[in-house]
Each structure stands twice: as C-alpha cells, then as structure tokens.
Amino acid sequence: MAAKGDMIYAWTTDSGVAKKAECGGAVTTLLKYALENKIVDVVVAVKKGFDLYDAVPVAITDAKDLDQTAGSLHCGTLLMSTFIQKYLDGAKNMKVGVVVKGCDLMSLIELGKRNEINMANVLTIGVNCGGSVNPIQGRKMIREKFGVDPDKVTKEEIDKGQFIIEYEGGHKGIKIDELEDEGYGRRTNCRRCKYKIPRQADLACGNWGVIGEKAGKATFVEICSDKGADLISKAVSAKKLETSAADPKGIEIRGKTEGAMLKLGEKWRKKEFTALRDNLWDFINKETSRCIKCYSCIEKCPVCISTPFEGRPESYMVRPGYIPSDPMFHLRRFASISDSCVNCGQCEELCPVEIPLALISHAIRVEGDNAYVPKLGAAPYKN
Ligand code: FAD
Ligand code: SF4
Numbered sequence: 001m002a003a004k005g006d007m008i009y010a011w012t013t014d015s016g017v018a019k020k021a022e023c024g025g026a027v028t029t030l031l032k033y034a035l036e037n038k039i040v041d042v043v044v045a046v047k048k049g050f051d052l053y054d055a056v057p058v059a060i061t062d063a064k065d066l067d068q069t070a071g072s073l074h075c076g077t078l079l080m081s082t083f084i085q086k087y088l089d090g091a092k093n094m095k096v097g098v099v100v101k102g103c104d105l106m107s108l109i110e111l112g113k114r115n116e117i118n119m120a121n122v123l124t125i126g127v128n129c130g131g132s133v134n135p136i137q138g139r140k141m142i143r144e145k146f147g148v149d150p151d152k153v154t155k156e157e158i159d160k161g162q163f164i165i166e167y168e169g170g171h172k173g174i175k176i177d178e179l180e181d182e183g184y185g186r187r188t189n190c191r192r193c194k195y196k197i198p199r200q201a202d203l204a205c206g207n208w209g210v211i212g213e214k215a216g217k218a219t220f221v222e223i224c225s226d227k228g229a230d231l232i233s234k235a236v237s238a239k240k241l242e243t244s245a246a247d248p249k250g251i252e253i254r255g256k257t258e259g260a261m262l263k264l265g266e267k268w269r270k271k272e273f274t275a276l277r278d279n280l281w282d283f284i285n286k287e288t289s290r291c292i293k294c295y296s297c298i299e300k301c302p303v304c305i306s307t308p309f310e311g312r313p314e315s316y317m318v319r320p321g322y323i324p325s326d327p328m329f330h331l332r333r334f335a336s337i338s339d340s341c342v343n344c345g346q347c348e349e350l351c352p353v354e355i356p357l358a359l360i361s362h363a364i365r366v367e368g369d370n371a372y373v374p375k376l377g378a379a380p381y382k383n
C-alpha cells in the first residue's frame with residue numbers, strides 16, 4: 001500500500017501510453033484510471049495543437065482520448081487553473097483531475113480561497129517544472145541560436161541544465177545558462193520561480209532522481225496526500241501501474257538538482273529585483289506609459305477576480321477613455337493583487353505592448369513576504 005510521504009518509481013503497463021509518455025507514463029495512466037473508475041468526471045491535460053509550440057489545454061471525458069495528451073510540451077503560455085474556473089464552472093458540479101505545474105497549482109489554490117474553484121472536487125497530479133519557453137521566443141531561439149528550422153523540430157526537452165531539440169537530421173543541446181545570458185531560454189517568470197516540485201498537489205511527478213536501469217523509463221512520484229496514495233494503490237492493484245521504492249542515491253541526486261534550480265531562481269531574483277528596488281516608481285511610470293487599457297492583464301490574472309472596469313465609474317485618477325492609462329490604473333492593480341501574485345507570468349506574456357507586469361507584481365510579492373512573513377509565520381509556498 002502506498003502512503004503519504006513515500007517516494008517511488010512508477011511506470012505504466014500500457015504499451016501505448018509508454019510509447020508517447022515523457023518518462024514512465026505514470027501521470028497519463030493515473031488520470032486514465034481515475035476517469036475509467038469515475039474517481040473524476042473530467043480530466044484537464046495538455047495536447048499538441050497546431051505544432052510543437054502550440055500547447056493546448058483540453059478537457060477529456062473519454063479515457064481513451066488521454067493517450068494524445070501523454071508527453072511534455074515545454075513551449076506554451078498555459079494556466080490550467082483559469083481553464084477550470086472559466087470553462088468547467090470552477091469544479092463546482094463535477095470532479096476534475098488536472099495536471100499542474102507549480103504556477104498552475106498555486107493559482108488553483110488562490111482561486112480556491114476566492115471560492116472560484118471548489119478544491120474538494122479537484123485531484124491534482126503535479127509535474128516538476130524547470131521552466132517553460134514562450135512559443136514565439138522558442139521558435140526564434142531555435143532558428144537563431146540552434147541554426148535549425150523550428151518547423152523541422154520533432155521534440156524539445158529541458159534536461160540536465162540544457163534545452164535540447166531533436167530534428168530531422170540530428171539533435172542538439174545548449175546550456176540554459178548560455179541561452180539566458182544571451183536573452184533566449186525560459187520565460188522570465190520561470191527563471192525566477194522557486195516552486196519546482198509542486199508538493200501541495202496530491203502527487204508530484206518528475207524525472208529528477210530516476211537512475212539506473214529505470215532512467216528515462218519510470219516517473220519519480222512523491223506521494224503528497226492520502227488522496228494521492230489511494231489513487232496509486234488502486235492503480236497498482238488494478239495492474240495499470242507498477243512501482244518500486246526510489247533508489248536512495250536517486251533521492252539524493254533529486255535533492256541536489258532541486259537545490260541547484262532554487263539557487264538559479266534566487267540568482268535571477270537578485271538580478272532583476274535589485275535593479276528594480278532602486279528605481280521602482282520611475283520604472284512603473286515609464287513602462288506602463290505604453291498601456292492601451294486592453295484589460296488583458298486583469299482578465300487573465302488568476303488572483304484578480306474582479307471584472308474589468310466596464311460599467312463602473314472610474315475616478316478622476318483613472319480617467320475613462322484615456323490612453324495611455326493614468327499611472328493609478330496600474331498602481332491600484334499592483335496594490336490589490338501583488339500580495340498574492342503567483343508569478344504565473346500570464347499578465348506579462350499576454351500584454352500586447354510588452355509591459356513587464358509580472359516582474360513588478362512578483363517583486364512586490366517577494367519583497368512583502370521577506371519583510372512580513374518572518375513576523376507573521378511561514379508563507380504557504382515559496383513561489
Ligand atoms: P506523461 O504520462 O507523459 O504525462 C505528462 C502530462 O503532462 C500529460 O498529462 C500532459 O498533458 C501534461 N503536460 C504536458 N505539457 C504540459 C504543460 N506545459 N503544462 C501542464 N501540463 C502539461 N520534471 C523534472 O523532473 N524536472 C524538470 O525540470 C521538469 N520540467 C518540466 C517542464 C514542463 C514545462 C513540463 C510540462 C514538465 C516538466 N517536468 C519536469 C515533468 C516531466 O516532463 C514529466 O511530465 C513527468 O516526469 C511525468 O512523466 P510521465 O511520463 O509520468 O508523464
Ligand atoms: Fe500571474 Fe501577473 Fe497575476 Fe502575478 S499579477 S498572478 S504574474 S497574472
């Protein structure tokens with residue numbers, strides 16, 4: 001019997017899933033099992049859309065359709081929580097199984113606190129996340145830095161500190177550090193992220209720490225809740241999944257890898273926040289002066305659940321119809337949401353005039369945590 005706190009290797013017994021899966025196919029198999037056995041009514045996962053750079057969230061009710069969602073897509077601007085909030089009625093009337101990265105999970109929790117999502121109805125299968133890449137930047141990086149036509153790429157992955165591509169005619173990997181020093185690489189919010197293993201999910205799954213003959217063929221699963229333990233036990237009893245205890249050496253390697261990623265996150269925070277600290281107001285005024293008041297940053301933010309200002313009188317500090325926006329338009333937004341910003345990057349990435357909004361909100365969140373959390377108690381998660 002699996003138990004909360006266990007660390008295991010897990011692999012699927014389904015040859016179709018094994019072929020498509022990123023590692024051991026545990027994630028897809030567990031979701032399939034949950035759907036087939038009515039533990040959940042619907043699964044929210046991700047599948048390839050138009051091309052490799054088009055990661056699309058999907059809601060699936062027929063277990064056999066889940067095979068198309070196996071595998072990891074690193075180029076995308078996804079947030080699974082808002083998908084559940086907007087399109088599945090916040091799981092209020094159905095049980096939802098969902099694959100979550102750290103930012104998906106933090107925003108689910110925030111939406112749960114705001115009664116926008118019923119977390120009691122949500123089964124969360126976490127995936128470790130070293131970061132994702134903006135689709136447009138990803139194509140540019142592959143063309144300019146790798147010297148490869150992005151349309152010829154058949155697989156991309158982030159492994160052992162490298163961004164690796166497979167393409168017609170070969171494969172190539174370049175160190176993430178090198179890419180990021182030159183302005184390519186992961187999304188800027190992912191660089192600053194320090195929530196790499198989503199341990200507030202029911203299960204946290206990844207490849208870090210799978211060594212020996214199981215390397216690449218099993219998923220490392222950390223069992224984080226009784227609900228997660230129950231799902232694993234049932235899937236193993238039904239012979240859908242096989243498991244073994246994780247190798248202690250593998251657990252040690254996994255700890256070191258996580259530690260290295262956290263250090264990298266800290267490095268980026270230091271670099272970006274220090275520059276901001278000296279100059280915050282000027283930076284906000286200058287950057288937000290491009291704003292065309294499209295409201296995308298308000299609509300897409302998972303912690304900002306107020307409806308756009310439509311129909312509401314705006315004050316003389318935020319004059320209706322004026323663009324660029326008055327500074328108070330943004331100052332109010334930063335003041336109201338930054339205390340719970342989860343650094344998902346949605347606001348920034350979807351802003352048509354490329355204002356570094358997530359950088360500002362995240363900096364305010366982290367500086368606030370650093371100043372007050374020691375006095376008030378531990379932060380719920382270190383985003
Ligand atoms: P599978 O059975 O192949 O299932 C994978 C699931 O992930 C599917 O349900 C799929 O729909 C979903 N998925 C695919 N892309 C996304 C996405 N962009 N957002 C949300 N869900 C998605 N593991 C590590 O140990 N270290 C890492 O640094 C790391 N970085 C990752 C970065 C990203 C962007 C993603 C998506 C995953 C990352 N993982 C990382 C997790 C790893 O790639 C596998 O997902 C995990 O090991 C589970 O393997 P599996 O064979 O059981 O999954
Ligand atoms: Fe995500 Fe931006 Fe909202 Fe922060 S402010 S939670 S980065 S959308």
Ligand code: SF4
Nearest residue numbers: 291292294295297351
């Ligand atoms: Fe302004 Fe950008 Fe927000 Fe649109 S998304 S309202 S342009 S800051």
